[in-house]
Amino acid sequence: KSSIDLNNSDAVEFALAYVKKYVDYFQKRGVHFFNIGADEYANDVEGMGFEGLIRAGNYEKFVAYINEAAKLVLDAGMTPRIFNDCAYYAKCVGKEYQLNPKIQVYYWDCYDRVADICTVIEQGHEVINANKKLYYVVAVDPWICVTDDVAEKFDKRDFVGDVKIENPVGIMMSIWCDDGRDETTGCKTY
Numbered sequence: 582k583s584s585i586d587l588n589n590s591d592a593v594e595f596a597l598a599y600v601k602k603y604v605d606y607f608q609k610r611g612v613h614f615f616n617i618g619a620d621e622y623a624n625d626v627e628g629m630g631f632e633g634l635i636r637a638g639n640y641e642k643f644v645a646y647i648n649e650a651a652k653l654v655l656d657a658g659m660t661p662r663i664f665n666d667c668a669y670y671a672k673c674v675g676k677e678y679q680l681n682p683k684i685q686v687y688y689w690d691c692y693d694r695v696a697d698i699c700t701v702i703e704q705g706h707e708v709i710n711a712n713k714k715l716y717y718v719v720a721v722d723p724w725i726c727v728t729d730d731v732a733e734k735f736d737k738r739d740f741v742g743d744v745k746i747e748n749p750v751g752i753m754m755s756i757w758c759d760d761g762r763d764e765t766t767g768c769k770t771y
């Protein structure tokens with residue numbers, strides 16, 4: 582398994598040391614933002630990992646870990662960012678589930694029990710429109726949502742779920758390479 586065992590203090594300490602190494606590296610190069618990610622945690626353990634974390638009573642530990650990683654980023658003078666999947670999953674709000682409000686959130690989709698964008702904003706986070714309509718995923722079965730026409734007409738205020746947010750921090754288009762094979766030659770390209 583590749584996910585951090587939140588019940589193993591050595592594993593958590595190692596993971597945070599690893600984050601710190603990269604935070605220091607990018608901070609020395611004048612970077613202002615650092616993406617912690619946090620969206621696909623424990624997917625290798627049990628489907629959508631956040632459900633498993635909640636059932637095991639470990640979601641609070643996950644939030645604490647993200648806050649520790651965010652503190653490393655903030656202490657380096659950078660702004661931490663995460664994807665929305667993990668933020669207030671299953672509408673878990675309250676002191677024990679409060680992510681540091683200085684974490685900016687890339688909001689890309691609302692599915693299953695992922696918190697809606699209003700919940701994320703109510704918890705004090707600035708949001709970046711990472712709408713899945715602006716995704717281009719290179720995969721065995723390509724997932725191409727963005728086209729020239731879509732990108733040209735896209736309004737940065739239009740978030741998934743037909744929600745309009747007047748002042749998002751920004752907008753981003755994502756190009757993911759889930760499958761790096763070059764099908765024309767049969768060779769892998771990286």
